[in-house]
Amino acid sequence: MVLLGEPNPSFQSAAFTMLAPAGCRHDPAGKAGLASLTCEMTLRGAGDRDGRALINDLDALGVDRGESVGVSQVSLRASGMAEALAPALEIYADILRRPLLPADQIEAGRMVCLQELRGIEDEPSHKLMQELRRQHYPSPWGLPSQGEIDTVKRLTPHDVEAFHGRHYQPGGAILAIAGGFEWERIVDLVQRLFADWEAPDEGAQAPPPEIAPVTHIPYESNQCHIGLAYDSVPYDHDDYFQAWASVGVLSGGMSSRLFTEVREKRGLCYTVSASLQSQKERSAVFCYAGTTCERAQETLDVTHAELLKLRDGIKQNELDCLKARIKSSLILQQESSSSRSGSLAHDWYRLGRVRPVDELSAIIDAITAESINKFLEGQPPENFTLVTLGPEPLESPVGIS
Amino acid sequence: MVLLGEPNPSFQSAAFTMLAPAGCRHDPAGKAGLASLTCEMTLRGAGDRDGRALINDLDALGVDRGESVGVSQVSLRASGMAEALAPALEIYADILRRPLLPADQIEAGRMVCLQELRGIEDEPSHKLMQELRRQHYPSPWGLPSQGEIDTVKRLTPHDVEAFHGRHYQPGGAILAIAGGFEWERIVDLVQRLFADWEAPDEGAQAPPPEIAPVTHIPYESNQCHIGLAYDSVPYDHDDYFQAWASVGVLSGGMSSRLFTEVREKRGLCYTVSASLQSQKERSAVFCYAGTTCERAQETLDVTHAELLKLRDGIKQNELDCLKARIKSSLILQQESSSSRSGSLAHDWYRLGRVRPVDELSAIIDAITAESINKFLEGQPPENFTLVTLGPEPLESPVGIS
Numbered sequence: 050m051v052l053l054g055e056p057n058p059s060f061q062s063a064a065f066t067m068l069a070p071a072g073c074r075h076d077p078a079g080k081a082g083l084a085s086l087t088c089e090m091t092l093r094g095a096g097d098r099d100g101r102a103l104i105n106d107l108d109a110l111g112v113d114r115g116e117s118v119g120v121s122q123v124s125l126r127a128s129g130m131a132e133a134l135a136p137a138l139e140i141y142a143d144i145l146r147r148p149l150l151p152a153d154q155i156e157a158g159r160m161v162c163l164q165e166l167r168g169i170e171d172e173p174s175h176k177l178m179q180e181l182r183r184q185h186y187p188s189p190w191g192l193p194s195q196g197e198i199d200t201v202k203r204l205t206p207h208d209v210e211a212f213h214g215r216h217y218q219p220g221g222a223i224l225a226i227a228g229g230f231e232w233e234r235i236v237d238l239v240q241r242l243f244a245d246w247e248a249p250d251e252g253a254q255a256p257p258p259e260i261a262p263v264t265h266i267p268y269e270s271n272q273c274h275i276g277l278a279y280d281s282v283p284y285d286h287d288d289y290f291q292a293w294a295s296v297g298v299l300s301g302g303m304s305s306r307l308f309t310e311v312r313e314k315r316g317l318c319y320t321v322s323a324s325l326q327s328q329k330e331r332s333a334v335f336c337y338a339g340t341t342c343e344r345a346q347e348t349l350d351v352t353h354a355e356l357l358k359l360r361d362g363i364k365q366n367e368l369d370c371l372k373a374r375i376k377s378s379l380i381l382q383q384e385s386s387s388s389r390s391g392s393l394a395h396d397w398y399r400l401g402r403v404r405p406v407d408e409l410s411a412i413i414d415a416i417t418a419e420s421i422n423k424f425l426e427g428q429p430p431e432n433f434t435l436v437t438l439g440p441e442p443l444e445s446p447v448g449i450s
Numbered sequence: 451m452v453l454l455g456e457p458n459p460s461f462q463s464a465a466f467t468m469l470a471p472a473g474c475r476h477d478p479a480g481k482a483g484l485a486s487l488t489c490e491m492t493l494r495g496a497g498d499r500d501g502r503a504l505i506n507d508l509d510a511l512g513v514d515r516g517e518s519v520g521v522s523q524v525s526l527r528a529s530g531m532a533e534a535l536a537p538a539l540e541i542y543a544d545i546l547r548r549p550l551l552p553a554d555q556i557e558a559g560r561m562v563c564l565q566e567l568r569g570i571e572d573e574p575s576h577k578l579m580q581e582l583r584r585q586h587y588p589s590p591w592g593l594p595s596q597g598e599i600d601t602v603k604r605l606t607p608h609d610v611e612a613f614h615g616r617h618y619q620p621g622g623a624i625l626a627i628a629g630g631f632e633w634e635r636i637v638d639l640v641q642r643l644f645a646d647w648e649a650p651d652e653g654a655q656a657p658p659p660e661i662a663p664v665t666h667i668p669y670e671s672n673q674c675h676i677g678l679a680y681d682s683v684p685y686d687h688d689d690y691f692q693a694w695a696s697v698g699v700l701s702g703g704m705s706s707r708l709f710t711e712v713r714e715k716r717g718l719c720y721t722v723s724a725s726l727q728s729q730k731e732r733s734a735v736f737c738y739a740g741t742t743c744e745r746a747q748e749t750l751d752v753t754h755a756e757l758l759k760l761r762d763g764i765k766q767n768e769l770d771c772l773k774a775r776i777k778s779s780l781i782l783q784q785e786s787s788s789s790r791s792g793s794l795a796h797d798w799y800r801l802g803r804v805r806p807v808d809e810l811s812a813i814i815d816a817i818t819a820e821s822i823n824k825f826l827e828g829q830p831p832e833n834f835t836l837v838t839l840g841p842e843p844l845e846s847p848v849g850i851s
Contacts, residue, residue, distance in 0.1 A: 104705045
């Protein structure tokens with residue numbers, strides 16, 4: 050396990066982010082959703098606390114918490130008063146290492162997972178983007194962590210125990226802490242809590258790729274939801290920030306191209322956006338637009354044209370805006386112990402080190418319109434995946450099929 | 451206009467929140483949605499900048515912005531690097547006082563408003579809570595700011611100009627600034643930008659109350675969404691924090707009653723929550739639960755029973771958890787210039803003064819299980835408004851009809 054810390058004496062708060070290599074790509078065949086159910090079950094009692102005592106003790110610390118299950122990792126986050134850090138870490142050591150996984154609560158846990166799955170059916174934009182990810186990335190990299198109703202129904206307490214035993218383990222685990230704390234004391238505490246955590250053997254993976262470039266999901270509505278994706282470079286790639294800046298020109302501020310062309314000039318939709326999402330080994334740009342059925346074809350065509358137009362390069366004034374936005378957001382991030390702990394953990398996971406803020410600033414400063422355009426020449430937006438959700442399919446723009 | 455400031459030299463960021471008395475309750479009869487369209491149009495050019503220049507200049511400052519139209523107020527927020535504060539304020543003075551409201555962009559602005567309205571049709575939980583607010587508060591206090599498709603279609607450039615002239619005005623406007631800035635310099639700047647802002651005459655209001663205790667919205671889905679509301683006391687009431695604490699016991703942490711009874715023990719749904727929402731003159735608790743149709747009746751019954759059970763009072767350990775949570779969140783809020791500027795503005799609007807954090811801490815410290823229970827005895831949850839959205843209506847619990 051890796052421990053990262055960024056103590057800052059001016060903070061009265063402290064936060065930590067814990068990543069464990071227990072994401073949904075480790076779900077065994079026919080057991081999709083197991084990573085999510087296991088995460089849900091770990092909070093139902095751990096160490097010498099039953100579920101009630103565990104939740105009460107965490108709440109009594111006033112800790113704001115959150116869990117999420119990604120493709121590769123499960124992420125546990127907590128933030129609160131600096132004094133709450135040590136006792137919260139003690140409880141989280143139990144959650145990770147000694148959860149009770151009570152068999153008599155498996156049905157309640159399963160119901161929560163099924164309710165979440167069914168809830169997505171009622172959120173068309175969520176459903177669409179989930180399908181776009183599934184269609185764009187080869188399996189298991191695009192799988193939704195919630196699994197499927199049929200597979201979740203069949204999961205057993207034994208499955209949960211086996212998954213926990215195999216994947217909640219120190220190899221690949223990262224604990225990152227930021228805010229008001231003393232480094233030496235935290236090192237001692239983490240030593241005591243985690244030094245004897247041992248790794249089990251790991252199993253092998255065999256992902257079968259199967260991808261469709263165009264998918265339509267029939268859905269009764271007067272709205273149509275459009276998703277477009279294309280490959281980009283992952284976070285540890287030398288050109289990552291060139292790719293990231295090119296997407297910043299597409300989407301982000303109100304002067305960004307998609308906002309200007311799709312929303313402001315044509316009023317085609319209320320929401321349009323693009324974001325570069327990087328897993329460790331792969332990365333893609335995902336675009337979303339939601340609009341009425343009558344305007345859906347035009348929205349798709351205009352959005353697609355804007356993506357293609359990136360190949361003609363970006364302008365200096367677009368880059369200036371983007372850099373101002375990035376500088377602002379770096380400063381705001383520095384002023385939050387919670388976002389700092391998340392950055393530390395994700396840097397380590399994706400780079401194998403923490404990138405200091407000064408280095409990041411220097412990288413941003415060095416980006417030029419020329420450097421972005423050179424990148425876009427070598428790796429233009431192409432090989433799109435298109436998913437639409439609405440009453441009727443749309444006509445695919447030339448080049449997507 | 452009121453200017454509030456909380457300079458903090460340890461911040462590199464700064465943020466402001468501007469409230470202007472131009473919310474949707476000022477929409478004239480037959481013109482619902484005018485406040486929203488006007489807000490959308492103010493950003494399409496102001497002072498000597500056309501729409502493009504205005505957006506570019508704001509983006510070039512790297513400012514993160516947001517606008518929202520409430521019942522009484524329109525709220526404009528911006529945050530970024532401390533150096534961006536003064537130039538951003540200059541632009542916002544133009545937006546508020548000298549927007550171009552270009553007639554040739556009214557159709558694009560209208561389309562954006564219509565797209566937002568139609569988008570809500572596809573988000574059942576949003577649609578439900580909007581209807582619950584409309585049914586619970588007498589008109590115009592529960593009106594959705596987006597208006598209605600028919601009325602938005604009829605709005606003219608003249609309507610927008612008239613609304614701006616009448617409601618974007620200094621009487622009732624509040625500008626609150628927090629983060630890294632010097633108070634004297636900001637006072638000088640704000641003087642220069644706003645000292646000669648004059649108030650027009652204000653019109654009268656005649657809200658006709660019409661409320662139904664139970665409403666069902668037919669919606670084809672295998673999900674059912676449930677909303678329940680009951681009256682509470684507004685922010686400036688002596689008992690506000692007693693009411694707020696009682697809702698904190700219902701919803702918030704994982705040990706809260708609704709989470710425990712509805713989600714954890716019975717697995718009835720993925721999301722269940724209650725929140726105390728206070729306008730200036732009135733306030734209510736709004737509860738939401740989304741679940742599958744088969745479990746909807748049980749979810750409603752259990753949720754309603756938990757609300758009624760508040761009358762039996764709360765326990766000391768529930769209060770302890772709640773207090774820890776509140777303390778944490780106060781500290782986290784102190785560390786964000788953006789949330790501070792929002793708190794300053796809303797305190798002034800609702801209290802006529804800013805409540806110092808120390809005073810707030812003292813109020814929280816003084817809350818006891820007895821003080822909450824005394825409040826609940828005098829003002830128990832009752833006179834519920836129920837709205838459901840799904841394929842079939844549910845049976846109303848005893849006492850709601």
